Every structure is written in C-alpha cells, then in structure tokens.
Amino acid sequence: MKAKSSAQVRQFTVGPDDDGIRLDRWFKRNLPQIGFGTISKWARTGQIRVDGGRAKPEDRLVAGQVLRVPPGGEQQGRKPRERRELSEDEIAEAQAMVISDDKAAIVLNKPPGLATQGGTKTTKHVDGLLDAFAPGEDDPRPRLVHRLDKDTSGVLLVARTPGSAAYFSRRFSGRSARKVYWALVVGVPEVREGTIDAPLAKQPGTGGEKMHVDTEDGARAVTRYRVVDKAGKSAAWLELEPLTGRTHQLRVHCEAIGHPIVGDGKYGGKDAFLTGSVSRKMHLHARRLIIDHPDAGKLDATAELPSHFAETMQHLGFDEGMSDASPLAGDGPTEKSRAEKKQAARQHAKQVRKGRRGERRSRGAASKPTKPKGKPAGKRK
Structure with missing residues (x-):
C-alpha cells in the first residue's frame, strides 16, 4: 500500500497484496481505526473514490488502482495499534525459533x-x-494464520x-494444507493404521x-x-494427520481410542504418564507442514523435536528416520530398510542403557564408605 495525504484527502495506491479484496476488507487491513x-x-x-469513480463497500479492488479517502473518520476512543518495544532477549528468542523466512512467510x-x-493471565x-520481524515503522506486522496449543511444539506459520x-x-x-504431527502415546493401538472419525x-x-x-x-x-513404531506394549510412536481443525482434536482423539498422548494429563489423567525417566511434558509435535506458496510451488517445512521429546524417543529406541522418508514422499523405505533401521536403533538404545548401568555402578562404588584397615579400635571404657 502506497499513500499520499493532504489536509483534505488521503490517496492510496492499491498494492499487489490487496489485489482482489473487497473495499471494506481493504479498510479493515489498512485503516482499522475507521469503522464500517x-x-x-x-x-x-x-466521498470514497476508486480511480475517480464512486465505490461501494462490496466492490473488489485491483492492484494499481488509486483510492481516495476523506480525512478523519477514526472511531471514538479507538487508536491504531502501537508497536511493542521488545528487549534484546525477546528479539533473540524470536529469531531462535525461525526455520525459514521469505517475503511471504x-x-x-x-x-x-x-x-x-x-x-x-497469558x-x-x-x-x-x-x-521482532518488522523493525521498521513502515514494515507490515507479521500475522498468525493458525495456532498450536501452548504445550504442543513444532511448525507454526506466520504471514x-x-x-x-x-x-x-x-x-x-480449504483443507489443502497438509499437517503431520508426531505423538508418543501410552500403549499400542491394535489397528496399526486408520482413521478416527469422532x-x-x-x-x-x-x-x-x-x-x-x-x-x-x-x-x-x-x-x-x-x-510408526512401538516400545513393547508400553508406548507407541504415531504419525497424526488432522483432516479437520477442531480444538484439541488430536489430544481428544488419542484419548478416545484408549491411548492418551504421553504427558497429556488434561485428557489422559494419571494414565498419560510413563514410569521411569520419561519426561512428564506433553509429547505432541507439529513435525511437518506442506502448503501452497503465494509465489508458486510449495512451502515444505520440518521442525526439529524439542529436547524432552527427542530424549524420550532415544530412551524408547525409536529412530526418527523411520518416519520422515515414508509418510509424505510416497516412496518410503522398504520393509527391509525399516527393519534394519529399527534394529540399529535398538542396538543404540542397548548401548546407551549399558553405559548408564556402568555409570550407576561407578557412582555406587564411589559412594560406599571405605573399611578401615587393621583391627577395629576397642570401645572406650
């Protein structure tokens, strides 16, 4: 949006991002302080003119058109949103989350x-x-286009x-975006692949x-x-693909089939926690997003696991490579390569457990009191 203003009128040139939208939507995007x-x-x-002609709120705009807007019109008590000053730590925190960044997303x-x-309270x-991603006064502020639960990690797209x-x-x-989540659940579903329609x-x-x-x-x-894989009968690693976007959908659906997500006490109660050293945090991660890009082609993003999820995967002997190649590419690994990867993951987990036993033994030996040499001293009379 390019603008020229005077004491009498304001003139705006409709930009490419606003091509095809309704006039009233243009105001909501660019002059939100002016009411409908x-x-x-x-x-x-x-008083509103588009290329010199009268216009209606429902008329659609075309990039390059000149929009004439009279002065004033701000709603009483409503002010344009002020930018929040971020600290250096907050800017660094925002930048640390970035997987990719281009002019659209x-x-x-x-x-x-x-x-x-x-x-x-949030x-x-x-x-x-x-x-943090719009430091200049004229930079448009990025906008969220979907959301993740507070305790769910992973891919989040910002426009x-x-x-x-x-x-x-x-x-x-329109459900054309494809989202694949990873979840660790308590127990193992009897049906290895299917659809939950609830x-x-x-x-x-x-x-x-x-x-x-x-x-x-x-x-x-x-x-x-x-x-994708299982750890005996105690836990399973699932790929989840929501075909609808209901609140807490994946969490409720996993609990509904009798296998709550590990760490999801809200829906699974005490049954959602595994014993031992497994973290009590929720193990649900938005692993991959595939969506059309405005500049043609596809945006295909993958998010690394948070530390607690990665540690549990290792603890249970799961190999991340067993998922990424197969569910989305369509030409995933053969059964033989899957078996080989699974065996390698089990061997790795076995070596880790063996090393930990050695560490525990050495710590235990170090903590035992040493026996004094020679005869014990007699009791004082």
Whole structure:
C-alpha cells in the first residue's frame, strides 16, 4: 500500500497484496481505526473514490488502482495499534525459533510451554514477539494464520503481509494444507493404521477449556493415524494427520481410542504418564507442514523435536528416520530398510542403557564408605 495525504484527502495506491479484496476488507487491513459505519456513509455520499469513480463497500479492488479517502473518520476512543518495544532477549528468542523466512512467510519452530496468542493471565506468547520481524515503522506486522496449543511444539506459520495472510488462511480453511504431527502415546493401538472419525464439542462444566466426543451435537472431527513404531506394549510412536481443525482434536482423539498422548494429563489423567525417566511434558509435535506458496510451488517445512521429546524417543529406541522418508514422499523405505533401521536403533538404545548401568555402578562404588584397615579400635571404657 502506497499513500499520499493532504489536509483534505488521503490517496492510496492499491498494492499487489490487496489485489482482489473487497473495499471494506481493504479498510479493515489498512485503516482499522475507521469503522464500517463510516465507510458505508462515505461510500453512500460519494466521498470514497476508486480511480475517480464512486465505490461501494462490496466492490473488489485491483492492484494499481488509486483510492481516495476523506480525512478523519477514526472511531471514538479507538487508536491504531502501537508497536511493542521488545528487549534484546525477546528479539533473540524470536529469531531462535525461525526455520525459514521469505517475503511471504516466516516459519517458526514453537517451543513447548509458549502460548501462540495472549489471553487471561497469558502475557508471554508468540504473537507478542512478532514485532521482532518488522523493525521498521513502515514494515507490515507479521500475522498468525493458525495456532498450536501452548504445550504442543513444532511448525507454526506466520504471514509477512496482509495479502499472504489471506492466501494462507484460504489454504488452511480449504483443507489443502497438509499437517503431520508426531505423538508418543501410552500403549499400542491394535489397528496399526486408520482413521478416527469422532465429532467433538465443548465439555459442559469446563468453561470451554476442555473438549469431548459428542456424537449427537459435536462438530465433525477426522484424524488419520499410523503407528510408526512401538516400545513393547508400553508406548507407541504415531504419525497424526488432522483432516479437520477442531480444538484439541488430536489430544481428544488419542484419548478416545484408549491411548492418551504421553504427558497429556488434561485428557489422559494419571494414565498419560510413563514410569521411569520419561519426561512428564506433553509429547505432541507439529513435525511437518506442506502448503501452497503465494509465489508458486510449495512451502515444505520440518521442525526439529524439542529436547524432552527427542530424549524420550532415544530412551524408547525409536529412530526418527523411520518416519520422515515414508509418510509424505510416497516412496518410503522398504520393509527391509525399516527393519534394519529399527534394529540399529535398538542396538543404540542397548548401548546407551549399558553405559548408564556402568555409570550407576561407578557412582555406587564411589559412594560406599571405605573399611578401615587393621583391627577395629576397642570401645572406650
């Protein structure tokens, strides 16, 4: 958006990012302090002009058109959003999450424990760090186009411009974006690959904080899953692909089939935790996102696991390579290569456990008191 202004009127040149949007949507993107009532009045009285002609709120704009806007019109008590000054540590924290960055999108690897957006008693969140990617006054502020739960880690897409935000939002709402999650669950599903089709609704009495399966009034929710590997009968590693986007969908669906996500006490209760040294944090990770890119082609992003998830994978003898090549590429590893990888992972885990036993023995020996040489001293009389 390019603008020229005077004491009488303001003139804006419609940019490529705003090509094809409605006039009222243009105002919401670029002059949000002006209300819809004012826009309608200006259009009705001919004060808004597009290339010199009258325009209606529902008219669609074309890149390069010149938009004439009268002065004033700001809603009483409403001010344009002020940029938040970030500390050096906050800027470094935001930059550390970046997987890729181009003129249309920033792809982040959101850590577990960091909320996507603010809310009641939530002051630290990804949305609050986005000013780190728009340091100049004229830089458009990046916008979130989807979200992850606070305790879910992984790929989070942020749009750089209003135009790319609209483009990506249409892909998410149209279900053309492909999202693959990794989850570690308690127990092993009997059916190794399938679809969970269970409608979800807000659970009464939880204030909307919790969802549950509701076959009568719930909204349709569908998840594909595949068991990548298992650790005996105690745990399994799943690939999850949500085909709908309901709140807490993957967490509720895993619990619904009797295999809650490891560390998800909200839905799995005490049964969601494994014994031993396995972390009590939730083991759900947005591993990969594939979505159309505004500049043609595909945006294909993969996020590394957080440390607690990676350590549990190693502890259970799971090899990350067993998943990445097969579920999305369509020409994954053969059964022989899978078996070889699995055997190598088990051997590695065995060596790690052996090394840990050696460490425990040496620590135990060091902690034992040494026996004094010679005869014990007699008791004092």
